[in-house]
Amino acid sequence: MAVVLDAGALIALDRRDHRLMARLRIARQEGLPVRTSAAVLAQVWRDGARQAQLAMTLPGIEVIDLDEFAARRVGELLKQTKTKDVVDGHLASLIGNGDLLATSDPDDLNHLLDIRRVVAIVHEV
Secondary structure, X not given: OOEEEOHHHHHHHHOOOHHHHHHHHHHHHXXXXXXXXXXXXXXXXXXXXXXXXXXXXXXXXXXXXXOHHHHHHHHHHHHHHOOOOHHHHHHHHOOOOOXXXXXXXXXXXXXXXXXXXXXXXEEEO
């Protein structure tokens, strides 16, 4: 099991969302990996000086690159789902069965997960 964060979750962390921060502390105590997509980080990162909370939280989050192999998988997933959002596609490809997804966009991500036949625990932030 892992905790996967979308852009809304990273924004919530930057705004010091206490519920999400508590979930991440528990995940770390239990040794669960916490991850996001590099594309998701690009969506929210604007200024490290102004995003101090996010900058302090990032060292505990695995940021996964969108390399050529992943890009091909994401492209195939987008074709299957008839969608176009590469960022959501990459994030959805990082989620496995039983993972906790912290998201502000559960509908789009659930659609992608349904096509992948992945059952995740969705926590809306």
